[in-house]
């Protein structure tokens with residue numbers, strides 16, 4: 001399968017090139033040239049299939065031409081070594097719990113898949129070290145660092161905004177050592193993302209070292225996220241609730257919801273989508289006005305969604321051939337302040353006993369506000385509440401138990417490299433590696 005750039009100024013790339021390069025030379029995002037529909041037979045039987053089986057069928061549509069069947073099956077099964085259960089929160093509202101992986105957030109899926117696919121290509125070539133640069137507002141860093149930890153031939157640099165990720169998130173990528181280097185940037189998330197983007201565009205740097213991205217822009221991270229939407233549908237179908245399904249995605253960079261939209265193109269019968277935002281409401285405003293106006297990001301308690309210029313917006317535009325009408329037909333928006341998020345968390349806990357994290361809370365509330373009577377909705381619980389323990393305990397007055405894998409991380413010693421937000425400094429550091 002060939003991949004084209006959303007900016008359309010470069011030739012098609014192979015899957016391998018798209019994965020290794022991350023971003024196209026014209027700064028566009030790679031898109032698969034075709035989105036293959038899944039068969040009627042697949043959807044007829046989906047309720048009886050396991051997560052891994054479903055994921056393999058979906059993966060085959062995207063990667064089957066480029067990766068042999070046995071390797072692809074192994075990559076998929078290794079990636080999904082944990083369940084993604086759909087839990088009923090209240091009548092007609094379900095939570096797709098994406099926090100049962102090693103770092104307790106949905107990004108485990110894409111990061112683990114990408115690490116394994118990249119390793120598959122590197123083994124085939126036996127070439128020089130690949131350096132993965134990743135900017136994180138919290139969860140990406142931990143998922144990517146853990147997905148790639150100890151993978152031979154790959155070094156990971158995690159860039160994160162100083163003082164703006166929770167201590168629990170921070171320890172998940174600063175205590176690993178080995179092939180993982182944490183870089184603490186004196187700035188906000190958008191500064192980290194700009195440093196990474198500039199590094200990819202810098203000729204001298206690229207001549208010296210092989211760079212790749214593991215942000216949600218990378219097709220190997222982004223496409224596998226479509227797997228679990230099919231599995232959510234399967235679980236609803238099993239309960240006889242799959243007639244009119246609404247899917248609500250707490251969104252920041254819009255990689256997650258974009259993979260859901262790919263799923264719909266492959267035939268997944270979800271009737272509509274809701275993109276739930278915190279006060280970083282750039283997409284919400286786009287839906288209302290048809291104008292896309294990036295803004296500096298605002299810090300919130302749902303900090304993994306603090307994005308002022310969502311990178312995957314370019315993919316959504318491309319998917320809908322820039323039609324605002326078509327986009328509005330499939331997707332609606334919602335936006336919540338920290339106060340509203342906190343109220344939702346308290347109310348949901350009191351009324352249903354379900355403990356939301358601040359990101360999932362946006363998703364849950366958007367369904368509460370937007371679901372029609374004849375619809376069934378599921379929202380993505382994108383991270384375990386314990387990842388934001390301080391915030392969650394302050395709001396809900398409880399003491400969220402920290403799961404075992406998180407406790408392990410917290411025992412480690414923090415090691416990180418301080419960095420300014422000036423690209424020249426970052427470049428000098430990398431050139432010296």
Ligand SMILES: *Cc1c(COP(=O)(O)O)cnc(C)c1O
Pocket residue numbers: 105106107138139140216250251252253254255256257304305359382383
């Ligand atoms: C990354 C993240 C999001 C946002 O996902 P996007 O793909 O960037 O839209 C939401 N919640 C959590 C917990 C995250 O880590």
